[in-house]
Amino acid sequence: MQLRRLCIRHFRNFEHLVIDPFPTPAVIVGENGVGKSNLLHALRLVLDPDLPDRRRYLQPEDIHDRSPSLAEGAEVTVEVELADFEDDPDARSELDGAIISLSPLVARLTYLFRPKQSPARLLGEEPAEPLTPNDYEWTVYGAIDPSNTMLAAKRYAAMSVLPALRDAEHDLARPDRSPLTSLLRERPPAQANIDKTLKTMRTAREDLGRDANVQHIADLIRSRVATMAGPRMNLDPSLAFAGRDEDLLRSIRLFIDASATRGIDRTSTGTANVLYLALLLERLRLRRSATDGEDTLLVVEEPEAHLHPTLQRHLFAHLLGQPNRLVLTTHSPHIAAVTPLPSMVLLLDTTTGTQARVMAPGLLEQHERADLERYLNVNRAEILFAQGVVLVEGVAETYLLPALARSAGFDLDAHGIVVASIDGTDFAPYAKLLGPSGFNRPFSILTDGDATDTEETEIYRREPGLRRALDVLKILADDSVAEPFRDALNALRQQDLPTAGGPRDGRHNLVVTAAGFGIFVGPDTLETDLAPLLTAEMTAAFNDLATGARRRQNFAQALEQVAASPSTEDQRAGVISRIERDPVSKGRFAQRLADHVEQLNLPDRIRQLLGYPSDRPVASSDLLALPGCGPVLALLDDLRRRYEHLPLAPTPMQLGARTPPAQVPANEPG
Structure with a gap:
C-alpha cells in the first residue's frame, strides 16, 4: 500500500496544500517554520492509531x-489517498468503504473537524454566538460521505512516528517501548526452547532461594x-527469586x-539511534510480510540528529534506495544530496500559506x-534549501559574484542566495529541476x-551562449518567445x-530578451568581460600571484587593450592565456581578485563607467x-531589486526611500 495523494485545508501553515503524487519513499525539506512537523501531524490526524483522540480536537x-x-x-480537512493494495485482500476488506476508484484501485480517508451538526444548527436556528472548542466534533470518514465513519481503518493503514532527538538509549532499555521486544514477538524462539529455559530458570531460582x-x-x-508488630499480626515473611514466564522475552537486552x-549506554547517541531505526524497520518488514500484518507508514523527524555527515549519506542512501514506506523530514543537505529526485518534497512559504512542490x-x-x-x-544540495539560486559555469563566478555584491553593500548570503557552479554549460536540466514544472525555485x-569565430567554427555553432539561453527559454517561456528568439539567433x-571587435549587429536585443527571463549572457568569458570594470583590481590580483616585472607588464598591457572595448578575439586570448599559465590559474586568480573587489565601491565605479552623477538613477537597461x-x-x-528593493547603484534618494524587503515570489522571471 502506498500513500498516493495528500490534501490539507485550513490547518496551521496550510490554507490549501496538495501533494500529488505523494512519493514513496518521501523526503520533506524546507526552511525552519515552513511546516514540516505540521504536515506530519496532519497525517497523524488520519492515520496514527497511537495519537490520543483528545489530540484530534483542534x-x-x-x-x-x-x-x-x-x-x-x-472547518479543517486532511485527505489521504491510498493505492497499490489490489493484491492485499485484508486491505481491500478494511478499506472497502473508502474506495473512490476501481482502476486504479484508490481509497480515500479524510479527517474532518467542524462544528457539531445539530439539527438546530443545520436549520440555522441557533443564535449566532462565537463558537468554542466544545462546539466542535471530529471524524475520520471514507470516500466522500462524512457520515461514512471509518475510525478503525487507521489500525490497518497506519503510521508510526519517530520524533526528532529521540532518546533511543532510554527506549531500548524499556521493554514496553523497545522495538527489539516487538521484533522478538514477531519471530519468537521455538516453544520447546522457551519451555526448557523457563524450567531451568524456575529450578535455578528455587535453588538460589x-x-x-x-x-x-x-x-x-x-x-x-x-x-x-507483636504476635497478633498474622505475617510470616519469606524470600524467593521471582520471575514471570511472560517476562522472558522482555528481559532480553x-x-x-x-x-x-x-550495553547501549556504552555507545554514542547517534549509534543508538541507528540501532533503534534498524530494529524498527526490521519489525515493520516482518509485520508487512505476516498474513494479518498492517502496512505501516514510518515517519522519521530530522533523522540527522547526532549522526556524522558521512554516516548520514551512507545510511540514507541505503534506506531511500529501498522499496519502503518511509517519510523523512530533514534540514540536512547531506540527506538531500542522496535523495532520489522523485522522492523530494519541497515545502515553500508563499503569500497564500505553505505550498509543496514535487x-x-x-x-x-x-x-x-x-x-x-x-x-x-x-556542496550543491543547498540549492534546494536556498531562497534564490544563481547557476554559473565554473568556480571563478562563485568567488566573484558574491564579492561584487558585497562591494555594493548587498550580501547574497544574508538573503539565502546561493551561487552554484554546474561545472559546465548545459543549464537546461537545472532549469527543468528548478523551473515551474520542477521545484519552482527562483533562479x-x-x-x-x-x-568567437574560427575557421573551424560552423555557422550553426556560433554564439553558443545565446544557444544556451534558447535551450532554457524553451523551458521557461512559451513558443511566442522561444520561436522568434530562435529565428533571430539563426x-x-x-x-x-x-x-x-565588438558584437554582431542585433545581438544586444537577444541578450535583453534572455535577461527578462533571468538568463544573463556575457559577450565572451568572465575574466575578459570584467576587464572594463575591474582593470585596476585585475592587475593587482595578477601581480599578487605572478612573479617577474616583464610578465606583469605584459599582462597589464594585454588587459588595457581588452578594457578599451571593443576588443578582438586575439586580444582577449592574450589575457586568458596569461591567467591560465602557472602559477596563476583561473580559479586562483578569481580567489585573489575577489579580495581586491571587496575593497572597491561598486556603485561609484558603475557611475564612472556610465558618466552618471550621484543623483541620476541607474536603470537595469543602462x-x-x-x-x-x-x-x-x-x-x-x-x-x-528583487530581494532588497534597491538598484545595484542606488541614488541617495533611493536609499532613503527604500521599503522593507518583501517575500520573493517562488518563481518569477528575472
Missing part, C-alpha cells in the same frame, strides 16, 4: 490565519517484624559487542536525472557568450564577427548596455 491556534476562525465556524544466607536474611526479617559485555513525472530524461542526482552532492543563470549567426561587464552587473541589479 484548538484556535491550529486554524490557518486566513481561514474562518474557530469562533467563526472553521534455599541459600543459607538468603534464609538467614528471611529469619532476620521475620524476627524484626514480630518484635515490632541489546549489546553492541559480540561478547555481550557493552518533481513532475517524466520531467527529466533518465540520463538528466542521473546527472542531476550526482550533481546534488553535499538566474550567468553564462559566457563565447562569441539570422545573427549568418554575420561574421566584426574584424575590429547596466545591460555596458560593454563586457553589462550582463554581470545586470544580474546583480536584478537580484538586489
Whole structure:
C-alpha cells in the first residue's frame, strides 16, 4: 500500500496544500517554520492509531490565519489517498468503504473537524454566538460521505512516528517501548526452547532461594517484624527469586559487542539511534510480510540528529534506495544530496500559506536525472534549501559574484542566495529541476557568450551562449518567445564577427530578451568581460600571484587593450592565456581578485563607467548596455531589486526611500 495523494485545508501553515503524487519513499525539506512537523501531524490526524483522540480536537491556534476562525465556524480537512493494495485482500476488506476508484484501485480517508451538526444548527436556528472548542466534533470518514465513519481503518493503514532527538538509549532499555521486544514477538524462539529455559530458570531460582544466607536474611526479617508488630499480626515473611514466564522475552537486552559485555549506554547517541531505526524497520518488514500484518507508514523527524555527515549519506542512501514506506523530514543537505529526485518534497512559504512542490513525472530524461542526482552532492544540495539560486559555469563566478555584491553593500548570503557552479554549460536540466514544472525555485543563470569565430567554427555553432539561453527559454517561456528568439539567433549567426571587435549587429536585443527571463549572457568569458570594470583590481590580483616585472607588464598591457572595448578575439586570448599559465590559474586568480573587489565601491565605479552623477538613477537597461561587464552587473541589479528593493547603484534618494524587503515570489522571471 502506498500513500498516493495528500490534501490539507485550513490547518496551521496550510490554507490549501496538495501533494500529488505523494512519493514513496518521501523526503520533506524546507526552511525552519515552513511546516514540516505540521504536515506530519496532519497525517497523524488520519492515520496514527497511537495519537490520543483528545489530540484530534483542534484548538484556535491550529486554524490557518486566513481561514474562518474557530469562533467563526472553521472547518479543517486532511485527505489521504491510498493505492497499490489490489493484491492485499485484508486491505481491500478494511478499506472497502473508502474506495473512490476501481482502476486504479484508490481509497480515500479524510479527517474532518467542524462544528457539531445539530439539527438546530443545520436549520440555522441557533443564535449566532462565537463558537468554542466544545462546539466542535471530529471524524475520520471514507470516500466522500462524512457520515461514512471509518475510525478503525487507521489500525490497518497506519503510521508510526519517530520524533526528532529521540532518546533511543532510554527506549531500548524499556521493554514496553523497545522495538527489539516487538521484533522478538514477531519471530519468537521455538516453544520447546522457551519451555526448557523457563524450567531451568524456575529450578535455578528455587535453588538460589534455599541459600543459607538468603534464609538467614528471611529469619532476620521475620524476627524484626514480630518484635515490632507483636504476635497478633498474622505475617510470616519469606524470600524467593521471582520471575514471570511472560517476562522472558522482555528481559532480553541489546549489546553492541559480540561478547555481550557493552550495553547501549556504552555507545554514542547517534549509534543508538541507528540501532533503534534498524530494529524498527526490521519489525515493520516482518509485520508487512505476516498474513494479518498492517502496512505501516514510518515517519522519521530530522533523522540527522547526532549522526556524522558521512554516516548520514551512507545510511540514507541505503534506506531511500529501498522499496519502503518511509517519510523523512530533514534540514540536512547531506540527506538531500542522496535523495532520489522523485522522492523530494519541497515545502515553500508563499503569500497564500505553505505550498509543496514535487518533481513532475517524466520531467527529466533518465540520463538528466542521473546527472542531476550526482550533481546534488553535499556542496550543491543547498540549492534546494536556498531562497534564490544563481547557476554559473565554473568556480571563478562563485568567488566573484558574491564579492561584487558585497562591494555594493548587498550580501547574497544574508538573503539565502546561493551561487552554484554546474561545472559546465548545459543549464537546461537545472532549469527543468528548478523551473515551474520542477521545484519552482527562483533562479538566474550567468553564462559566457563565447562569441568567437574560427575557421573551424560552423555557422550553426556560433554564439553558443545565446544557444544556451534558447535551450532554457524553451523551458521557461512559451513558443511566442522561444520561436522568434530562435529565428533571430539563426539570422545573427549568418554575420561574421566584426574584424575590429565588438558584437554582431542585433545581438544586444537577444541578450535583453534572455535577461527578462533571468538568463544573463556575457559577450565572451568572465575574466575578459570584467576587464572594463575591474582593470585596476585585475592587475593587482595578477601581480599578487605572478612573479617577474616583464610578465606583469605584459599582462597589464594585454588587459588595457581588452578594457578599451571593443576588443578582438586575439586580444582577449592574450589575457586568458596569461591567467591560465602557472602559477596563476583561473580559479586562483578569481580567489585573489575577489579580495581586491571587496575593497572597491561598486556603485561609484558603475557611475564612472556610465558618466552618471550621484543623483541620476541607474536603470537595469543602462547596466545591460555596458560593454563586457553589462550582463554581470545586470544580474546583480536584478537580484538586489528583487530581494532588497534597491538598484545595484542606488541614488541617495533611493536609499532613503527604500521599503522593507518583501517575500520573493517562488518563481518569477528575472
